[in-house]
Amino acid sequence: MENKTYALFLGCTIPARVRQYEQSVRAVAQRLGIRLVDLEGFACCGFPLEPVDHHAALALGARNLALAEEAGLPICTLCSSCTSALCEVSRTLSRNEEERERTNRLLAKIQRRFQSPVEVRHFVRILLEDMGLDRIREACVRPLDGIRLAAHYGCHLLKPTEIHQGFDSVEDPRVLDDFIRSTGAVPVDYSRKKQCCGGSVLMADQRTALEIARDKLAELRDLEVDALVVVCPFCGVMYDSNQKVMEKIFEETYGIPVLYLPQVLGLAMGMEEKTLGLKSHAVKTKGLLEKLQAQAEG
Amino acid sequence: MDAQRNDPSPAVEMGEGRMMDEGELDFGFAQEVSAEPGGEGIVKCFACGSCSAGCPVRRFHPTFNPRRIIRMVLLGMRDAVLRDPFVWLCATCFTCQERCPQGVRIADLMRALKNLALRSGNMPEGIPMQVNLLREKGTLYPLDEFDNKKRTKAGLPPLPGAHEDVGVLLGDLADLGRPKEE
Secondary structure, X not given: OOOOEEEEEOOOHHHHHOHHHHHHHHHXXXXXXXXXXXXXXXXXXXXXXXXXOHHHHHHHHHHHHHHHHHHOOOEEEOOHHHHHXXXXXXXXXXXXXXXXXXXXXXXXXXXXXXXXXXXXXXXXHHHHHHHOHXXXXXXXXOOOXXXXXXXXXXXXXXXXXXXXXXXXXOXXXXXXXXXXXXXXXXXXXXOOOOOOOOHHHOOOOHHHHHHHHHHHHHHHHHOOOOEEEEOOHHHHHHHHHOHHHHHHHOOOOOOOOEEEHHHHHHHHOOOOOOOOOOOOOOOOOHHHHHHHHHHHHO | OOOOOOOOOHHHHHHHHOOOOHHHOOOOHHHHHHOOOOOHHHHHXXXXXXXXXXXXXXHHOOOOOHHXXXXXXXXXXXXXXXXXXXXXXXXXOOHHHHHOOOOOOHHHHHHHHHHHXXXXXXXXXXXXXXXXXXXXXXXXXXXXXXXXXXXXXXXXXXXXXXXXXXXXXOHHHOOOOOOOOO
16 A cells, blocks of 8 residues: 555644644655645644534534545545544544434535545554655665654544554554654653643643643753654644743743654755755754754764 | 633632532532533543543643542532633543543543533633634634745645635534623
C-alpha cells in the first residue's frame, strides 16, 4: 500500500496560524510521492464542540467524513485533535446505530449522510505505514548528525487507544523517536515525554495551562536539546507561540525551537529553509540551522 | 499578559472538611450522568486514584482531582459539580482513561459533565464566541485577506471554502451565546 491519494484535512488552526507545518507537509509529501488533494467544503472537525454538545460535535465531524466518502478518498489529518475527533466519529457512527440515525437526521438538513467508516490517518501514520522508515531514511540525503531532538507525542495522536488501532504504544511511544533517528539526529529521552502540552486548558485556566507546558520546557532546557519536535498545531502553538509568554510569567528562559516533524524530515531531505517555513517560528530556528550548517561543513 | 487562575470555589473547599447535609444531595445525579454519552461507566469506579495520579492538571491546579469529582457525582453533589468551573479544567489528554483499571471512560465522562454544566449556564467565557464562529464561518480561524496574502507568499494554495451549510447543521446551538434563564 503506497503512493495513495488522500483528502488533506487541515482543520481550523493550521491554514491560518501554522502555515510552516502545512508548507513542510506539502513539500515532504510531494517529495515522497504522496498525493494530497484539497477537498471543497471541509470545515472544523468537531473537536471544539465536544465540551459544548457531543451530538453536535459528532454531526460536524460526520459532515467532513461524508464529503470525503463522496469524493471516494481517505483522509490525511495533520492535527492530532482532528485525527482523534474524526476517527472517533467514524468509529462511533459505524458501531452505534442509534447515534448514527440521530446524526443522519441532523445531516439530512444539509443533504448529507454518513454511510460507512472513512479511513482517517495522521500524516505521521501515513508516512510510517505507506512509506516505512527505510524509505524515509533513504530520502534523507543530508543527515542531521549530532542534532539532539526531543519528541513530543501529545495526547490525541495515540489516545484513546481503541480509535487508533494500536498504531503505537500509549505508555511507551516510539514512532516519533524512530523518525528522528531516521534523519540521523539523536532522539533525546526525557521524563516528561508523554506529558500533555496543556493547550486544552488555556480557555478555562491560563495559568494552569502554562504551568503544564512550562514543566516540559524547563526539563528540555536542562537537557540542552536543540529543538522540540511536535506533530499537532495545538502543541506547536503552546510551546512555540506561548514560549515567550511563559518566559515572562515564570521569569526564566527556555530558548527551545519547536519544529514540526515534517520540517525535520524536510531538512534532512535537503530542502530549503524557505520551503519548510523555518523562519515563521516565534522561537527562532537560526541557532539550530547554523549548527546544522557547521556540522555539514564540519 | 495576565495569567488568570480561577480561585477554588467555596463549593470545592467545603468538600474538604464539612459534613454534607442529606438535603443538599441529589440522589439521581449519578443516574443522570450515566445517561449522558460517555457517562455510562461511572458506577464501576472503586476510587483507586489511578486517574488523579497521572493527571497533568492535578499536578498544577490546587483543586482539580478526577477521583474526587467522580466521588462527588456518585454521592449526588450535583450543584457542587455542575456549578463549579473545575469541570472545565480537564485537558482531555486521556491519560486517566487509558489507565483506569475499571474501564471507566473518564475523559468522556468529563465531557459529559461539561455538556451538563453548559446546559445550566456554567461555561468558560470563550465558548459562546467559538460556537458563533463555527456556526457562521465553519472554522475557528476564518482566513481573511491578510492570511491569504501570507499563504500565497508561503507558496500555499488558496483553499476551497464552501462551508456555509455548517450554520444550518448547527442551527440548534443558536441560543448558546445568550444568557440562560434559570
